[in-house]
Amino acid sequence: MTKAKIIGLGSYFPKKVLTNKDLEKMVDTTDEWIVTRTGINERRIADENEFTSDMAYEASKNALEDAKIKAEDIDLILVATLTPDYIFPSTACLVQNKLQANNAAAIDIQAACSGYVYALSFAKSLVEQKVYKNVLIVASEKLSSITDYQDRSTCILFGDAASACVVSLNGKGLEIESVYLGADGKMSDLLILPAGGCKKPATLDTVKNKEHFLKMDGKEVYKHAVRRMGEATKKCLEMANLHESDISWLVPHQANERIIDAIAKRFTHLPKEKVYKEVVYKFGNTSASSVGIALDLLKKGNKLKKDEYILLSVFGAGFTFGGCILKNLG
């Protein structure tokens, strides 16, 4: 069977840079603490009037241009985000309108930081079964809108950005060899936005108690992230009938350099520079957007050689996790 491919990639970064030095003036932290514990140097913050759908639109335009197809050729838009413009309508519908992708169905996917890989799984199946021809995946996050900039344990981690790709049967690009998805709903309390849903609609109390900001048990999340991302890499290697040593590039979710290093331990043959970390250094944790940005920068940096395998590994709130193996067709 012909396999689905990523035929175009794009990303978008807001202009405003928030450095560790800036954060030193906002909370009781230091550049040294942040770099040592996370690897993050700076992150981007969207403008007050710049929203998830706007960043998604910019990243989508870049991906469509890279794929050399028009918006009207897209027949499905999947938007992965945990910071939608609204609870409803979906951000995917807003993006469909901005792009004038009038022939496309549109739906949001909420799998937190694993959203891009979840979307790749759905796009692969739908394209290979010939339900849709060209699927646009967009991951976009305005995490600054749910971050408490008085909470030093979380505000140092997150940033805003978007990434996008076009998945199709035709054309060249990155062939999708295997995708593994997993979830563990027992752990949903460890990383959560407590209020704003139907269980706790906005009230004066929820605002006063800062329940519209994300809450995280960092230590526990860290342990689960390492374990689940490790499992996911193993599962998608098995699904593709490949071995660790076949992988040329490891692109884990860009949340924390130490988590990435822990995942990389399994890949003893890989030189340091083939474990991708540039995104966590420069943009922090951009949730669903993270691996898509890494892929875009990796491809456009002309670093990928023909027939190389790239392994994506992701983890997020829910918990959700997953892995994906891509082959560069050149």
Ligand SMILES: CC(C)(COP(=O)(O)OP(=O)(O)OC[C@H]1O[C@@H](n2cnc3c(N)ncnc32)[C@H](O)[C@@H]1OP(=O)(O)O)[C@@H](O)C(=O)NCCC(=O)NCCS
């Ligand atoms: C958040 C994280 C960086 C914290 O690192 P850690 O080594 O676990 O640090 P701890 O939470 O144990 O905190 C150690 C100390 O540093 C303090 N601290 C926390 N944030 C700090 C900051 N920004 N600056 C300085 N000190 C800080 C803590 O208060 C604690 O002080 P104490 O020992 O006096 O109580 C780490 O747990 C992590 O990366 N977790 C995973 C987060 C993640 O990636 N989430 C998204 C998954 S998709």
